[in-house]
Amino acid sequence: MTQIMRRFDPKEIREDFPILSRRIGGKPLAYLDNAATTQKPRQVLEAMQEFYEQKNANVHRAVHTLSYEATVAYEAAHRRVAEFIHASGPEEIIFTRNATEALNLVAYAWGLWELREGDEVLLTVMEHHSNLVPWLALRRLKGISLKFIDVNERGLLKLEELSRLLSKRTRLVGCIYASNVLGTVNPVEEIIEAAHRFGALVLVDGAQAVPHMPVDVKELDCDFLAASGHKMLGPTGTGFLYAKRELLEEMEPFLYGGDMIETVTLEAATWNKLPWKFEAGTANIAGGIGLAAAVDYLERLGMEAVYDHERRLLEFAWERLARVEGVKLYGPAPGEAARLGIISFNLEGVHPHDLAMVLDSEGIAIRSGHHCAQPLMARLGMEFAARASFYIYNTEEEVERLAAAVEEAKAAFRVRS
Numbered sequence: 001m002t003q004i005m006r007r008f009d010p011k012e013i014r015e016d017f018p019i020l021s022r023r024i025g026g027k028p029l030a031y032l033d034n035a036a037t038t039q040k041p042r043q044v045l046e047a048m049q050e051f052y053e054q055k056n057a058n059v060h061r062a063v064h065t066l067s068y069e070a071t072v073a074y075e076a077a078h079r080r081v082a083e084f085i086h087a088s089g090p091e092e093i094i095f096t097r098n099a100t101e102a103l104n105l106v107a108y109a110w111g112l113w114e115l116r117e118g119d120e121v122l123l124t125v126m127e128h129h130s131n132l133v134p135w136l137a138l139r140r141l142k143g144i145s146l147k148f149i150d151v152n153e154r155g156l157l158k159l160e161e162l163s164r165l166l167s168k169r170t171r172l173v174g175c176i177y178a179s180n181v182l183g184t185v186n187p188v189e190e191i192i193e194a195a196h197r198f199g200a201l202v203l204v205d206g207a208q209a210v211p212h213m214p215v216d217v218k219e220l221d222c223d224f225l226a227a228s229g230h231k232m233l234g235p236t237g238t239g240f241l242y243a244k245r246e247l248l249e250e251m252e253p254f255l256y257g258g259d260m261i262e263t264v265t266l267e268a269a270t271w272n273k274l275p276w277k278f279e280a281g282t283a284n285i286a287g288g289i290g291l292a293a294a295v296d297y298l299e300r301l302g303m304e305a306v307y308d309h310e311r312r313l314l315e316f317a318w319e320r321l322a323r324v325e326g327v328k329l330y331g332p333a334p335g336e337a338a339r340l341g342i343i344s345f346n347l348e349g350v351h352p353h354d355l356a357m358v359l360d361s362e363g364i365a366i367r368s369g370h371h372c373a374q375p376l377m378a379r380l381g382m383e384f385a386a387r388a389s390f391y392i393y394n395t396e397e398e399v400e401r402l403a404a405a406v407e408e409a410k411a412a413f414r415v416r417s
């Protein structure tokens, strides 16, 4: 069992992240773009380097020692991820390149084969494009219809509409667990229960939730859950899909080729056992091993402690930014709804790209843009926003620097206008 750290000290944590000692334009880096991707601790980098230096070989293919050791490490990585989200076992975890690929896997390997004309897929207007665009494509291809759970003015899902939107024709409900724009944590348990009453499956987009709070897929009883490894300290090029074993057994494969087959003749093929049926071709073996090291790191901290730390930063940042005249913060205040450490905001009269450039000159990295959620942005009456998002290594000093830099940007743009 992983040992839990006795105290949560972001300053100590920072020592594990070489990149955080960088200076940008002469200023210490304050990395506040964690919702896009997180930085990687030494432990993850070392796990991958050790793999390449000591074990590098292809998995599941050869009888030699290196291949055996690589296979053991890669399979153990699936087991670590399964334990992290409380799946039944590694056969329920498919490694993908990112969350987008995991979501597409459901659309291709389940939707493409299962959905018929007239079937309904229910999504929310809050979805990231990666859990919307694949279903738009299936609508064109299969003649399914899409329905959407709306958000209210505060950016919360209108769950009162759920019973009207669900029907016997609903085959799948796709729901973002935590919004990458607003940081709001949606009551997915309620949605899952309601969907199951209508016999629909539920696909949870956990890309923003899994890195920041305890997630238990058994307790949720979701059918699918997608997540990004690179947003939870893992290397880029990693993500995963959780799915209930019985679904994966019945589903057709996603990609076809080597490693995912059991037998092949010129007439037909049969499929490998789970999860390899869904991992065709040479995998990102080092990436998977790095992801397992990331899971070890997070478990040592404890996900409750991760959540609490970010919650403190969120409350502090919300309060500090709200004090800056001309700043509009989006979504409900932290006290009003469940939220993670993501804040989207705009500074009156300043384009968020300009604001992000000014902040960059202060060494502060934030995101600006539509955040791959154009329907939500439109619904909330904005095209672009600035976004600050926190993680385990961020500090109150960095939040203070963010607020001070926004204040300075305001003054600078006023002077120029």
Ligand SMILES: Cc1ncc(COP(=O)(O)O)c(C=O)c1O
Pocket (backbone or CB within 6 Å): 035, 036, 097, 098, 099, 100, 101, 128, 130, 176, 178, 179, 180, 205, 207, 208, 227, 228, 229, 239
């Ligand atoms: C909620 C959500 N879903 C899906 C994705 C896509 O993740 P990836 O970049 O790993 O494909 C993101 C990325 O920002 C996200 O925030």
